[in-house]
Amino acid sequence: MHPCRVLFICTGNSARSILSEATLNHLGKGRFEAFSAGSQPTGRVNPYAIEELKALGIATEGLSSKSWDRFTGAGAPPLDIVITVCDNAANETCPVLFGDFVKSHWGLPDPAAAQGAGAAIAAFRRAHTLILYRITALLKLPVETMGRDELKQALDHIGSITDEEADA
Template identity: 75%
Template sequence: MHPCRVLFICTGNSARSILSEATLDHLGQGRFVAYSAGSKPTGRVNPLALEALVTASIPIEGLSSKSWDRFVASDAPPLDIVVTVCDSAASEPCPVLFGDFVRTHWGLADPAAATGDPAAISEAFRDAHRLIMHRILALLDLPVETMSREALKQALDRIGELGDGDSAEVAA
């Protein structure tokens, strides 16, 4: 499993999955290849998601809101891990994708749904990206290349339970 191919999916593919894709691609440095998609893509990346990435010095070139249809086509890249990032606690429907990969859920409130003044909305994007960064760093600490599917699934599920201040020790 090298590089490990990870798809982040949510409904709109405008913020959370985009933040996750760009962060893992940047920090994974070729060890991971990240993708993102949505079940009902908005067709545009939220500018505040791009701002959060730029603030973190993460490249934004090539990011786009796209349908998960491209990942079920016959010429789709093979996937090792699929992560849903919708917020099931908010009764937001999570997309389901079928295939031979490890599935996990890293629920995260949608910063694009934040309300209030512009500063509060920007803070929601920064908070979401901080949590994503925390979880991505925990993923990078895993020896995914040598883990069994079962151990990887358990470790990924534990990462999805991490809050921003939680310890990131999740290795099996």
């Protein structure tokens, strides 16, 4: 069986989805293969995302802000799970991707919206802490043997985990 392929999507593909992709690839080696994309990619990875990943020893080589188009056409890797990470609470429009995969939403405030270096560093650390918590929960799931409905329910539950719960 191939690794479980997960695509993290947001609008700009410069921060949250990049953090998620790199973290799942780092922690889920062999079992998971993660990708990220955006509906309106910024064209560059946020430097604070790179700093946050490097601080935890997570590889950043090959990370790029890219369009979701590369996951919809011929030759695109087959996906098992697609997770949106935009922030509905901030009225961000989450991209919608159609296909034969399990979809879930793991909303996160956009750390790139923080103003000033100190606030940005803190915002990226907070966002990544929640991402780490959620990915750790994903890694505990027996995704290889779960049915689609059961997997969807488990992923949605993981996506409902808040900052406070992750910090506890």
